Amino acid sequence: MTEPQQPETTQKGISRRNFMKNTGFLAGGLVGGSLFGGLLTNQLQKPETGTKNATHIVTEARTFFSRGEDFDILSAATERIFPKDDLGPGAIELGIPYFIDRQLTSEWGTNAKEYMQGPFPQTAAVDNYEKKDRDQSKQGPNADTQVPAPTPRYQTKMTRAEIFTEGIRAIEQTSQEKFKTKFKDLEPEQQDEILQLFDEGKAKMNGVNSNTFFNLLLQTTIEGAYADPVYGGNRNMDGWRMKEYPGPRMSYTADIDKDEFIVMKPESLRSYQGNEDEHGH
Amino acid sequence: MAKKLEKVDVVVVGSGWAGGIVSAELAKAGYKVVTLERGKKVDRADYIGVKDELRYTNRYEMMQNLAPETITSRVTMEDTALPVRTRKEMMAGTDLGGGSVHWAGATYRWRAYDFEIRSKTIERYGKNKIPEGMTIQDWGITYDEMEPYYDRWEKTAGISGEPDPLGDKRSSDYPNPPMKESPAVRLFKETTKKMGYHPYQVASANLSQAYTNPDGETLNACMFCSFCTQYGCDFSAKSDPLATVIPTAIKNNCEFRTNSLVRRVLHSGGKATGVMYTDTLTGEEFEQPADVVVLGAFSFTNNRLLMLSKIGQQYDPKTRKGTIGRNFNGQMNITFQGARGFFKEKKFNLYMGAGALGGTMSDFAGDNFDHTDLDFINGGGIEFRQYGHGAIATNNVPDDTPGWGPEFKKNSVFYANRYMRVWYTPAIMSWWHNYLDLDPTYKDEFGDPLLRVTNRYTDQDRNIAKFGVEKCTEIVKEMGADIVNPDSIPDEFDHIYDGGHYAGGVIMGADPATSAVNNYLQMWDMENLFVVGGSAFPQFAGHHPTATIGALGYRAAEGVEKYLKNGGQLVVSKQASFNA
Structure with missing residues (x-):
């Protein structure tokens, strides 16, 4: 799930030109090259990569x-x-x-x-x-x-x-x-x-x-x-998936004495505390 | 100006096992007890659903805030002590229940040998076996006298275990059967048994079944959920003061005042009159008068309060006279060394576990083995524990793996569930040069001096550690690990206080010249002041300390009650010339 670096594309369909227009940077004539480069591009570099990561x-x-x-x-x-x-x-x-x-x-x-x-x-x-x-x-x-x-x-x-x-x-x-x-x-x-x-x-x-x-x-x-x-x-x-770590769980009483290695799909604190799991489980 | 409150029978400082037991017992006996705790009020609800490794293990949620106060530390008297500034280096429990809430639950009685170590060592090996400068001493109480108190504490806590095959006489079995065996624990036990040793399941305060203790408090069965050491229990299945003695005390009208930082023991005419404390939320100062004052806080706090209150004579290493601060001892970075095994073919469910789930053996504990040709005295347990690994914590890689980068990532992921460590828990002997006093430079938020630790290792420490590493290495090899890495022995103390096993300074004994409290934890110098906890250990035995602190709690409670009824010194000192 890499996030490609696309300096010329923009978030949420707003073009870079429109962004500048809307913020009034160009109109004020205050934007120098370094300011533009340092401030704006950094904020525009991370495009959305789909609903899962929203x-x-x-x-x-x-x-x-x-x-x-x-x-x-x-x-x-x-x-x-x-x-x-x-x-x-x-x-x-x-x-x-x-x-x-x-x-x-x-x-x-x-x-x-x-x-x-x-x-x-x-x-x-x-x-x-x-x-x-x-x-x-x-x-x-x-x-x-x-x-x-x-x-x-x-x-x-x-x-x-x-x-x-x-x-x-x-x-x-x-x-x-x-x-x-x-x-x-x-x-x-x-x-x-x-x-x-x-x-x-x-x-x-x-x-x-x-x-x-x-x-x-x-x-x-x-x-x-x-x-x-x-x-x-x-x-x-x-990270947990790589290590075959299951995240916080209520109990391992039924499995603690088992010989075989058990791989569980990880769950987060959010689901442990009773909130809906982000993946709908 | 401190506001003076109404007098009570007993004021207790600290609410861990030591303070909690004394509070519960005296409240049960009908005395008016107020217990002061510097930390905040917590109850079981604070530990439900908060299984968060970063917050508790890596950011020390349950450890004392060091911003207002810490300790300073140095190796020798010639060094300048520096503050132990971060909670990574200084993990002292805080809040109601104290350090006893985040403990792992491993339960051991100390040995008959430990309580009479000087006499028994001399008896078996002669006087020369104890090197000059080693200030170990008998406790002024024997194992047989301590046994009923151990028994009571084990029943209060609902300890789950089986007897140590090489242990001392018990009046009854543990109240609950041992915990289940995991395959990794089984491997340790089967291997050591084959090697001719006497392994058994670690006795545990993580309960093997639901249990109601003699005070009517109910504990649940452990779920092996792994969030145990450094966590409060999610299920009320780890025995701690919040689940046992604190509710018992409250039911019997003991008042617990939290956010109440005791800063002085008040005294006049050789008797304690009460304590002065600050409400840490409002900054108000209070004076709580009492007939009896009990210091039942962490050993550092017990020591510092006596020093700040100018009670007793400060130990001076140059003259070797004085008792307060004498015989500082504890398990630091030279203890718990052993060997690490990496398995290429075998995988274990290491993310499951409990604080005290494990196997152990006492073949090299205490004086269970002949020391005639060994260059140290005493010994320790050999343990394998399956705590239940956290994901952040589990980065064990063979020694030749770089500490970061591609190979580190590969190996740390590969060995996450293929790693076992067996360690030795050696005893720590006391020395004239290891002691506690007040720091000349560093201050707390009120301008009072911090406590200063001076502690260095000796050949005894290095030799016993080396012995343990050798034994553990043999065991891990025999267990079938493909790669075995023995731990290295540190040259010197690293000033890291992350295990909670720090003791001494207000030690128990029969002679007021070399001990601060008698065997009821009553001060020789002040008969209505009792100082309870690890601070009373004259030296550290080769097993975890909690059961002994619990037993001392019951012993002290009995002493306070006797004192409230009859007054006076409860024990005749062994030195006829001594006059209090």
């Missing part, structure tokens, strides 16, 4: 990233972390960039429930600390609840939302320095090379080690693939 389309818009170009970098980066392949859709088709965009406005993105009082000694020692234990499966009752992220010692004044904004711009900066090309226009292997620098904490970034940002990016990408679709990712429950 609800997703109206709920998909940027509410955190003010610059469309930042969002494009985010999209390209998440797609490399979780690429489309023969198993199923990748990050973009799953709606992961929109999931992340929304999370960054949440209390999690704004660190509303984290201790954010100073002093903030984000030192080299702390940075190094964050790089430890990357591959260790975590312990305890919550053993597997996190993607293989680091053991983060969060000692920065920046919120997660601020780390993302800085991180996305640092990706672009690194891309320009290394390849003199926009990140989103790089070959996939070149994009991987840039992301690898962030993963290893070797990229330049304001405020935090680039590895801190990369781990947040990795964590949210995975979350976007598999969280309930109500959060904007895992579109059509395709």
Whole structure:
């Protein structure tokens, strides 16, 4: 269910020319090339792809990233972390960039429930600390609840939302320095090379080690693939379908002792809470 | 100026298992009890139909808001402690019922060896087996004395299980039969049995059948729905304070005041007079006078309240004197290490499960095996648990898989239902250098200092972890996994407090020079102040702690009642020279 990029086609049958006319941009004579390109095309690039996705389309818009170009970098980066392949859709088709965009406005993105009082000694020692234990499966009752992220010692004044904004711009900066090309226009292997620098904490970034940002990016990408679709990712429950994960269910009492593997058609929180399933089941 | 309220018999701080049990028992005995809980009021309805992995597991819906207050953490006395800022690193339960609502439900009694660890270790191996600086001690109570309290708690909670073949004597069976066996659990049990071990089903607070407890509270049978650890139960089928002791307390006229953050224990002339608390919704301050004050909050809170209230003598690692903050202990990143197995041909329904569904064995627990030639003391359980995997959580890939990109995606999808992890739950011994005190720099929202943890690992910790990883690796290989990855042993404490098993600081014992409370959880230094919960553990045993906290709750309730009737110190201290 890819969404083709068609800059010259428009939403809901309104032509680009009519759109401009209706909004009065041309009449006011204020529209320069960059403003036009940066503002209007981004809003016109996502055509509707049919009735099945209609609800997703109206709920998909940027509410955190003010610059469309930042969002494009985010999209390209998440797609490399979780690429489309023969198993199923990748990050973009799953709606992961929109999931992340929304999370960054949440209390999690704004660190509303984290201790954010100073002093903030984000030192080299702390940075190094964050790089430890990357591959260790975590312990305890919550053993597997996190993607293989680091053991983060969060000692920065920046919120997660601020780390993302800085991180996305640092990706672009690194891309320009290394390849003199926009990140989103790089070959996939070149994009991987840039992301690898962030993963290893070797990229330049304001405020935090680039590895801190990369781990947040990795964590949210995975979350976007598999969280309930109500959060904007895992579109059509395709993330769950790939993993043969059934979504929230009332009971497995009848099946818990069965030997054979049971594949169930996934259901979402929306249907679990008693609302009508979007597919009419 | 705090508004002074009418005096009550007992004021209890905290509403988890510890505070909840004490509240219920004293209310049943006819005393006027007020229980203060800093979190909000919740009931079962809050957990119906909210099976949302992102919200609860990844965004910590049921964990304490750290914006107003957290702890600081460091490894050695020379380090500057830094705040544990995020809920990913600091998961302490909040709201009515406390951390006891989001628990998994795995239930273990601690061993006869644990309660008399110093004496029994010396008796079997000699004095030199305990290294200098290891400050483990007997509890001042034996397993046989604790047994009736374990039994009571198991009946209140409706624990479903079968006896540990290598466990200590029980006065009765668990009130409910063990949970069903899944094929993955069966594989663990059959394999370990073939290897000559003694596996059994993990005793569980996820109930195997509908059950009415001795207080008349009814629990339902577990549905194996998977949304268990870090969730409240959708079906009232996981035993927690909301389903048991809190309704019992309310029926007996105990008043629960939520959004009530206790900030000081008030005292004069060597006796507690009540507590001062703030209504977190209005900001108003109140003074609640009481004849007896019970601190039944999380161990960090119990410790900090005593320190802020200047009760007892702060432990000083340099002189090794003082009791408050002494013997901090708990299960951190060096525990729960084991081995991960990846199966190419076999698939398991791992998305099904329950918090305490699992198999375990005690062949390497406590002193069940000979330590003469081993470079550590004590042991732990070996467990396989089938929690019911969440989709976000399940990204287990063999060690040589990259952390992201095409191969990661391929393997994380392929192994989603072909992965098993067996781990060791080793005991954690106490040391002179691991302790709690107040941080000199970081403050809470009222300007009061945060609690500071100083904790480092020793060879004991690394050696016992290594031993566990070796045993788990053998088991996972024997289970038939195609790829077996042993966990690596962390060099040092990572300052992540995500398991809830943090204890000590207000420890139980027979000697007031090295313990803060007697075996009724009554303070040596203040006879009408009882401090209940994990804070009383002098060291951490090799199994999950909840049953022991439940048993201590019943023990403390009995003590408070005795005190209300007769007054005075309930236990004669072992040090004749001591005068309170």
